[in-house]
Amino acid sequence: EDQVTQSPEALRLQEGESSSLNCSYTVSGLRGLFWYRQDPGKGPEFLFTLYSAGEEKEKERLKATLTKKESFLHITAPKPEDSATYLCAVHSRNYGGSQGNLIFGKGTKLSVKP
């Protein structure tokens, strides 16, 4: 069964303290791994798409990497405004209809204290 597991469930960092969020996945034939950011009371906001092992993408203090079994979201020198829940999703052909769809993890809630 295709699935996505994110860890940790919650992460508290001091401002400037770098760390990583993990997304491990089991999917038959990866067609894309997505990272989203979700602020309280808001809808998810797209961050990155990764397609193949070894691929990396960066945006400001965030860098996403991909291996054959997991993805990491590295946060360098985080600021309080980086506090949010970070969602990982994979596209699965076996889920959600004939064309496949996204399977979401439960998310990692990141809190960055000043």
Next chain:
Amino acid sequence: NAGVTQTPKFRILKIGQSMTLQCTQDMNHNYMYWYRQDPGMGLKLIYYSVGAGITDKGEVPNGYNVSRSTTEDFPLRLELAAPSQTSVYFCASSYGDLTNTEAFFGQGTRLTVV
């Protein structure tokens, strides 16, 4: 651009009542989706549409109905509300298949069934 707009933002329903969650997008996207997000759980796909007049079931379609008469609108209908339908509902849209395009999400509708 407004992006994806959902109404209402909040709603309380009594068991057995019916309601329609509205969703409209102004990006001329072909694909539209309805997700529900329960506390501590990943987003679950309810229904999706690949274009006007075409809809398909996702992972959790029971108790819901959809229609897609125009490219812009994708309403979600609850016919007989049950407490199990208490959740936050997100509408999303994408230009194409999620293997190569990102999904844009609305702000969500928080529904409580009592």
